[in-house]
Amino acid sequence: MRGADDRSDFLFSYVSPEHRVPSDHPLRPIRQLTDAALAHLSSRFDAMYSEMGRPSIPPEQLLRALLLQYLYSIRSERLLIEQLDYNLLFRWFIGLGMDEPIWDHSTFSKNRDRLLAGDVATAFFDAVLMEARGHRLLSDEHFTVDGTLLEAWASHKSFQAKAGGGAPPDDRGNPTVDFRGHRRTNDTHQSTTDPEARLYKKGVGRPAQLAYLGHVLMENRSGLITDTHVTAADGFGERDAALVMAAALPAGRVTLGGDKGYDSADFILALREMAVTPHVAQNTAHRRSAIDARTTRHPGYAISQRKRKRVEEAFGWIKTVGLLRKLRHRGRTKIAWIFRFAAAAYNLIRIRNLVYATT
Numbered sequence: 018m019r020g021a022d023d024r025s026d027f028l029f030s031y032v033s034p035e036h037r038v039p040s041d042h043p044l045r046p047i048r049q050l051t052d053a054a055l056a057h058l059s060s061r062f063d064a065m066y067s068e069m070g071r072p073s074i075p076p077e078q079l080l081r082a083l084l085l086q087y088l089y090s091i092r093s094e095r096l097l098i099e100q101l102d103y104n105l106l107f108r109w110f111i112g113l114g115m116d117e118p119i120w121d122h123s124t125f126s127k128n129r130d131r132l133l134a135g136d137v138a139t140a141f142f143d144a145v146l147m148e149a150r151g152h153r154l155l156s157d158e159h160f161t162v163d164g165t166l167l168e169a170w171a172s173h174k175s176f177q178a179k180a181g182g183g184a185p186p187d188d189r190g191n192p193t194v195d196f197r198g199h200r201r202t203n204d205t206h207q208s209t210t211d212p213e214a215r216l217y218k219k220g221v222g223r224p225a226q227l228a229y230l231g232h233v234l235m236e237n238r239s240g241l242i243t244d245t246h247v248t249a250a251d252g253f254g255e256r257d258a259a260l261v262m263a264a265a266l267p268a269g270r271v272t273l274g275g276d277k278g279y280d281s282a283d284f285i286l287a288l289r290e291m292a293v294t295p296h297v298a299q300n301t302a303h304r305r306s307a308i309d310a311r312t313t314r315h316p317g318y319a320i321s322q323r324k325r326k327r328v329e330e331a332f333g334w335i336k337t338v339g340l341l342r343k344l345r346h347r348g349r350t351k352i353a354w355i356f357r358f359a360a361a362a363y364n365l366i367r368i369r370n371l372v373y374a375t376t
Contacts, residue, residue, distance in 0.1 A: 034109035034148060044110055046086070046373040047365050051081060054144035058137070063346060065135045074120055074128045080141060083129065086360040087339045094129075098122040114274070133351060138358040142245070145361045149241055151374050151376045156238035157267045159317075161274040161325040162253040163235075167247070167352065169214035169227040170344045176201060176208050176216060176227060195337045203251075211347040217250030229349065231341075231356050232258040237274070237324040241367055242331055242360040247353035256284045263293050272296045274325035282307045296321035334366070335359045 038045065039165050062076045075338060085107055089175055091097045101107050102119045113119070132138070149155050172193045179300045214227040232255060234244035242260045248254035255278060271293050277300035285307040288295045296318050299306035312318055336342040339359040346352055 026061065028301055034115065036307050037105055038109050039053070042086075042106075043369065044106065046369045047084075048081075048110055050145070050148050050365055050368060051084060053148055054141060055080065057144040057147065060138050061135070061137070061140055065131065065137075068118070073131075074125065074209040075112075075121045076128075076132060076339055078111045078113070079125070079128055080133065080137070082107075082125070083323070083358065084108060084362055084365070087359055088366075090142060090338050090340055092340060094126055095122040098125055101285045106339055126353055133354050136354075138354045138361070141192045142357050142361040142364075145364050146241070146243060149239070149364065149368050152368065154241060154368065154371060158270060159237040159272050159274075159321060159324070160243070161235045161237055161321070161328050162232065162259040162262060163276060163277070163325070163328045163332070163352075164230050164232040164258065165336070166219050166226065166250065166338075167229045167231045167341060168358040169208070169211050169229060171208040171210035171227045172349055173227070175210040176206050178205060179204075179207050180236075183261070183293075187327070206209040212348045213249070215250045229344070230258070230264065231335075233328060233360060234259075234262040235325075237327070239323065239367065240330065245353075245357045245360045247349055247356050249349070255279070256281060260284070260291075263288060263291055266293060268292070269282040270294070272321055273338050276325070296325075298322060298325075326333055331363055332359070334363050339363070 021350070037106055057370065058076075065076070066073065082101065085091065090368050091100065097121060098121070101111065102111070105115075108115070108117075113320060146155065151266040201216065206216070208214050211227065214229065216225050217228050217230075228250045230248045230250050232248065233242045235241065235363040236243050244265065246258040248258050259273075259275065259279060266273070271343065272295075273288060273293050274296040275298065277298045278294075278296045280300035285295045285297065295308065295312065297308055299308050299313070336358075341356065341359055344352060344355075347356055
């Protein structure tokens with residue numbers, strides 16, 4: 018018999034969101050790892066908030082919501098709040114009941130900025146690494162460093178002369194600009210939208226972009242990101258950031274892999290002075306490599322060259338799924354916070370795949 022196409026607008030529901038989410042849903046192990054990491058941050062949250070006044074958005078729920086934004090490629094916080102109102106899976110992950118009201122997007126952004134001021138991204142990132150170490154996934158011996166271009170939230174039209182002057186724009190919203198015949202450099206020009214962004218191109222024949230450089234340090238055993246850094250886009254940012262992250266490596270027999278861009282005599286010498294063995298790819302194009310047979314003759318060098326390519330998986334996830342190919346925030350401090358939090362989200366995915374996929 019054909020069933021009736023009736024609307025089932027029940028007034029009451031006796032099923033909780035916990036029972037609606039399948040037991041084998043991929044978000045369940047991520048929720049478990051996230052809750053364990055957030056438990057380490059409880060005392061930090063207590064110090065950030067006053068004991069008086071109206072309760073704000075719980076920081077644990079705020080961080081879980083931000084994680085959803087990266088895990089499900091939600092392009093804006095306004096759209097995230099909209100989905101939280103009707104998405105049962107998202108409400109379960111954050112810890113909201115069916116009848117709890119959702120936050121206004123402006124309130125959400127304001128509370129997120131409070132976490133930015135408290136450097137919670139670094140604390141959460143470290144807490145996730147503690148979970149990875151508890152599962153014996155981290156290596157203290159072999160690492161890889163690399164950098165990627167992060168396109169700034171600013172257009173070429175905003176890159177204007179610092180001295181100002183010139184004819185007034187024909188359209189204040191979208192003026193007509195002719196760059197032909199005008200030399201524009203970072204010394205003489207600056208973006209009016211994001212003053213900290215710099216005009217930079219990744220290689221020969223590539224277009225120049227207003228951008229930042231994002232750097233990661235990856236351990237080679239499990240492909241987990243152990244450190245991040247954001248610098249101004251210039252020709253020395255990758256090596257400078259690599260030395261900063263290498264200085265924090267554990268003492269002992271440590272190797273650091275990298276691509277040909279790190280094959281510089283000054284960089285290799287600085288690593289050796291830190292007691293870090295450079296496993297950098299040799300750049301022999303019209304020059305002599307700073308890496309010689311003292312390094313390449315060892316079997317570990319070939320292994321590092323094979324393992325270092327895994328760092329591209331992290332960049333691919335952060336820039337496509339995490340939507341950081343084109344930044345949505347301005348200012349180096351905020352971008353460094355967002356970049357590190359996206360790296361923590363990637364680590365959660367990686368830990369889930371390594372631990373729970375085999376159990």
